Amino acid sequence: MVLMCNFRPQRFYLVKTKLQNLLFIVGLLVSGVAGAQEVTLYEQFNGRYDFVFFGNTLNPHENGSGFPCQTLTQASAALNLAPTDVIAKAYLYWAGSGTGDFNVKLNGIDITPDRTFSHLSNTAGLKYFSAFKDVTQQIIDTGNGDYLLSELDVSEFLVPGSTYCGNATNFAGWAIVVVYENPALPINQLNVYDGLQGVPNQLTITLDNLNVIDNEGAKIGFVAWEGDRLIANNETLRINGILVGNPPLNPTNNAFNGTNSFTNSNTLYNMDLDVYDIQGYIDIGDVSAEIRLTSGQDVVMINTVVTKLNSQLPDATIAIDNIQLPCESREITVDYTVYNVDCTNELPAPARIAVFVDDFYLASTQTTGEIPIGGSESGQITLTIPDIIPDPFELRFSVDNDGNGNGGIVELEESNNDFVTTVAFPVVPEYHALPEVLACNEGLGAGTYNFSGHRDLVVTDPAHGVSFHETLADAQSGQNPILNTENYTATASPTEVFVRIEGPTCYAITSFLLRTRNCPPTVYNYISANEDGYNDDFFIDGLRDIFLNFKLSVYNRWGQLVWMGNNNMPNWTGNNNQGFIPLDGRTPDGTYFYILELNDPDYPAPLKGYLYYKK
Template identity: 55%
Template sequence: MNLAENNSIYAPVTVTSSSANLNLPADVIIEKAYLYWAGCGDGDFEVNLNDENITPDRTFSLSRNFDGNIFTYFSAFKDVTTQIQNTGNGNYTLSNLDISAFEEWHLSRRTNFAGWAILIILKNDNLPLNQINVYDGLQGVPDDLSITLSSLNVLDNLNSKIGFLAWEGDALLPTETFTFNSNTLTNAQNPINNVFNGSNSITGSTTFYNMDLDIYDIQNNIQIGDTTAEISLSSTQDFVMINTVVTKLNNQLPDATVSIDNIQKECNSRVIVVDYTVYNLNSTNFLPSGTPIAIYINNEFFEYTETTLPIAIDEQFSEQITLVIPDDFPDTFELKFVVDDLGTGVGIVTELIETNNSFTTTFDFFLPIAFNPLDDLVVCNEGLARGTFDFSSYEEIVKTNPDFTVQFYETQEDAMLQTNEVWNTNNYIATITPKEIFVRINDDFCFTTTSFFLKTKNCPPTVYNYISANNDTRNDFFFIDGLRDIFLDFKIEIYNRWGKLVWTGNQNTENWDGYIKDGFSIKKAPDGTYFYLIFLNDIDYPEPLKGFLYINQ
């Protein structure tokens, strides 16, 4: 906003408004737009951009003591992204920037100036990826000024550039330099000893009075891996102020890789726990949280997960996931993790290398233990479905490998937990049958279970067919071993030698003691031979047992 260079005219040269045209290609997107305005004096912090009132988001100030006289300067910053996005290409006028109250005072030192600029950061998907760093403030360059530019991540120095917005530089004062990492910079508009000469590298103007908008190539002055850079400015005659520095560096990208570290499996379970690590090595930017991870089984998409935290450069993050493998999947399969994959082979993160995102391993469940089936054991009913069993030989019978170990349990839960093991396998009493016995067969890694049943059958009773009935405690009654509590619905009929029924009994009567009822009296049965019928009422014994009974009083 200087009409001429203030170094050669002894009169005010600033105006309160000026215009510039914005002409961007149609294929770019405006990501950010920052307005800077500056001037001599204490500051004018209310201006207009295309008639829109602008007040700053941030302000900067600088004061200078020259021969005991204080000279002040200011600049201001405003994010005008929305206004520029809405307006687009066309003419932009900044108005009402008034430094007239300070111009005469600054004219005495030829530092009377005013100006404005808009820094626009563009996006174009056809351009290579770049990192744009913006540094702003307001610092004077009396003799030497050094500034450290931080937060750089240099992957490729090709086409790296630096630009700056500076105020109050004068042409034809060959006493100033600009160095980057100790290398002196120059370009077509900026001689090596007069870099603040009122030039504009974008338009090619060399009459940009008291304002510099210059861009320099720095690809030979920065190294891959650098995270900081030093700029130095010097001026032994001219007073210059730096307002904004911008760097452009190429290809700031993550590089995601993944490894399967361990797979935890359990015996007789289709559940596996996978420990895995996602890496961001050999990268130049963090890997964002939410980066997808696709899990494949035999190259078939199985499950999806994602990173939960950003992963910094050269860092890694380990995580765990539980997978339930359906029964229709084979016991041995190929497990593959692919980072930055939505399960379709397509990711959402642009990376330095897109072909190193997978890790594959072969997994197998514990092999099932083979065993020989065991027959049910059947013994005679000892009463009320009670039986005594010997299944000690089953320990060897069930094994298909002599190195297996075998254990017996009364419940499936005990077999799984290996609690309450049955030890008396050669004399096991089952108080009620059928009784299921569970068998656990173990190898060095796993186990399996099987079972068999203990059953009882009603064996034929044994008849002791002699009664003495003399109360000597020997043969005093008709005794049938294996009858009561076994054949619960039995019935006994006893006939004398002439076929007369002399006694009947069942589960609810005492054993016959050789007495018979004769009318209203009970008397001993005469010595002799009697005939018995025992109706067992059992499906296995449809016919009654019959035989002779002898009484000898």
């Protein structure tokens, strides 16, 4: 299985080049303004990548050799990649004498630049230009074959007697930098630098963002303009102070001499597509390289530099995916993902993760397994935010960080380990306290309640939603609401009802009690004990299983106690259990007197009355 990293543009360099374009446009409008764009990192690739240049000059012959001062308007070149090479990016550069021609065609397709560059010669005061276009999709669609760049016309600057012709700096040309992937390649770090800088006498360019792990196969390529084969006046190229050459194509005293290292051509008049092996010129562990160019006479301009270095390192980044913010709590749950994307090696475990709130170190966690190239690992952590931390606050997750800024893993990029976001606790809706609801005890604490009016009582904002629930868990989740709030039966007293008040961003939970009271019993004082199902016993509604300690005494008309009962005994049906008991156990028909002692603090006095009994 072949592991390959994805690539991502270095966005801060893209922003810089847009600023450079603006400066160049301003420079075109203001006469006499000198300018040049430093060669800086444009994009970085990490994986099984390599590069190739192809392009052509529009100069039909060498400058200053007695030929007419002219350039063509079109020229072709061929791209030849292996069948297993997969194009990742393709960048078109075109350049020439003058302030610029920024409308050209590539294989008949109109091209306008994404970015432009300019250079003003300090010696002759002449302007030169370069333009850039990302043509990746066109190159992918066309593939190998011939490419024709046309309608690049700088002839207005090359009229007879012009200074460009007089000092032999008339030129135009184009080049395409192709970055490609191949599973057979080693894992490399490939950097594309661009700008437009001239070499009046000496030019030093520092190539940063390097990470050299193994210098085997290291190489550097240049897209340069206005180099002359016939001018070899102290024209040198040094990398980290070491003189570089590739003779016979590129002698050490004439580095930029109209050659193409990819085709071995020495007739690429006034432009160079050169590549050099720098395995012996750069050391393992280097994070930058210095390029120094000298020219005693030639007006050489560097447009693009590409480096390829073997660099097998992980690159840990982290993202906060989701934050669960519970209402009425400072405990949050954070879902996060650690990535190893812009990398050239696996990310070992464990990679420590430090958590900060407003720069206060709060907690730590770590990855659990090795993360492959292009892979990721997700995790979750629950954090309790201290009360001293204000709301809102800044939440920062930092991977490969022990909490003191120390990392234990060597990475390709050490400055992209943080993810920062602002967290604000949700606003909990305000509400009113609710009174308890009373109902008559229907037995053993059961009652039927109407608390529908509590919906309006609890809210401070009529737009807030309200739901009632039997459990706190249901209220917190918003599930299983009580639907019948006008006729709700509770089997115990007291019963707590939970209320969820739903606001725009959060909810609040409150509750109230349902409580029964013992209502006065109702005495039905007629007994017809004929077992017809009607009035067969002495029934007192609202007594049994409500007044659990009641005592009921029944007396005959002469004041003699004939029956005594309580909650554990059946109702009186006319049978005697006190005093004289008739043979049939039944008391005679007639009027009787009862005394009901409820033994309830709300009813200290007994209830007394008459009842009529009939067999």
